[in-house]
Amino acid sequence: MNGAQDLGGQHGFGPIAPEPDEPVFHDEWERRAMALTVLMGPVGGWTIDESRAARESLPPVQYLSSSYYEIWIAALEKLMLERGLATEDELHSGRMIEAPVTGRPPALAADRVQAALARGGPSVREAQAPARFAIGDAVRTIRMNPVTHTRLPRYARGRRGTIVLVHGVHVYPDSSGAGRGEDPQWLYTVRFEAAELWGADTTASAVHVDCWEPYLEPA
Amino acid sequence: MKKTDDSDAGKPDRGGDARGSNEAGSGSPAKLPAHGEPESPIAVRVKAIESLLVAKGYVDPAALDVLIDTYENRIGPRNGARVVARAWTDPEFDRWLDRDATAAIASLGYTGRQGEHMIVVRNTPQVHNLVVCTLCSCYPWPVLGLPPVWYKSAPYRSRAVADPRGVLAEFGVELPPGTEIRVWDSTAEIRYLVLPMRPEGTEGWNDEALAGLVSRDAMIGTAVVERPDAATAARQR
Secondary structure (H helix, E strand, O other): OOOOOOOOOOOOOOOOOOOOOOOOOOOOHHHHHHHHHHHHHHHOOOOHHHHHHHHHHHOHHHOOOOOOOHHHHHHHHHHHHOOOOHHHHHHHOOOOOOOOOOOOOOOOOOHHHHHHHOOOOOOOOOOOOOOOOOOEEEEEOOOOOOOOOOOOOOHHHEEEEEEEEEEEEOOOOHHHOOOOOOOEEEEEEEEEEEEEEOOOOOOOOOOEEEEEHHHHHHH | OOOHHHHOOOOOOOOOOHHHHHOOOOOOOOOOOOOOOOOOOOOHHHHHHHHHHHHHOOOHHHHHHHHHHHHHOOOOOOHHHHHHHHHHOOOOHHHHHHHHHHHHHHOOOOOOOOOOOEEEOOOOOOOOEEEEEEOOOOOOOHHHOOHHHHOOHHHHHHHOOOOOHHHHHHOOOOOOOOOEEEEOOOOOOOEEEEOOOOOOOOOOOOOHHHHOOOHHHHHHOOOOOOOOOOOHHHHOO
């Protein structure tokens, strides 16, 4: 969706202002927000793409005026409410009113956290069809403006580029983020010359974007 | 210097000793932390969520602590620096990074969440690489840990893809005019690690000493690895 998250190329956000010796977390609530979000994914049954879709669907004013973990918490609440894992009253009070939803994966035990993190959740899947493109192929991204989740940024739509990497077949976020299943697709890294994206108004030489096959057509 | 991410400006939740106020999981959403300052609305809200999820059995409070400890104390940019140092000293490992960076990095013990599919992009005298995630905050956790605030914030995400030289200038990096600047926007589950150039004056250094030169930002591409000063270099000989 063309939400506030799609920031590439926008102007006016001011200096970057890196913080010297920045701590990993700035406050206790940030620690808990990060850990709660990570642990609730498997229990809640949503994918990383659905998490991203939830964050992007926040009203633009809210998204841009929230800190990153505030965005995570707002999305976590939304995902839990949508799936009936919690009610508004429960989230407000912190007290259980409705019985827990059954049939969910169990909470991850403390002694299994390290192994679960070290394993991760690879997005690669077995190929069911040959790749349409190969390294060196000239491609053009499609023009589209879906109201649902996509990972093709606006600045890279309808642009000509060249395939520089082929990553195999990966879960397709445009499907997964909309709750329509994995629908795995070939994934490529496409190199766009900076002038193709920005005209003369750039100091980059080239920008690379990871593009699933449905984003691409031969150029 | 105080954090200047303007999305957080003016919020009264920057106290340094909030850890002492943690009563999460107790089911009592205390409004006053130990030092007497009122807690911020977001801190109260997160505490309520945690109490609820623990009460419902969705989350094991001990698992929260392990997860936080992992990313606060165990996984961070020192991991990535060891990858870089190894690449500088071991040609076979360096070639392995090109063939299969995920496997090469896993051989050092760095695997998993937000690093399942790794690509290493190497800086040369002709090419400088810069990594960004314009759409969210994708970042190679197993080798760099959790991303800094600036990496996740609108100023960096908006400008890195169009004006990387302007971005680099803010980090105090000025590249020769002829350097090709390649930006990598992490739009999929592929995670990018920049392999910086080994500075001159480090001949014969061991991996540990080399890793000590490699900053987090050098592996994002917002810094370069500087030649060590004479005193540092002398200590390594």
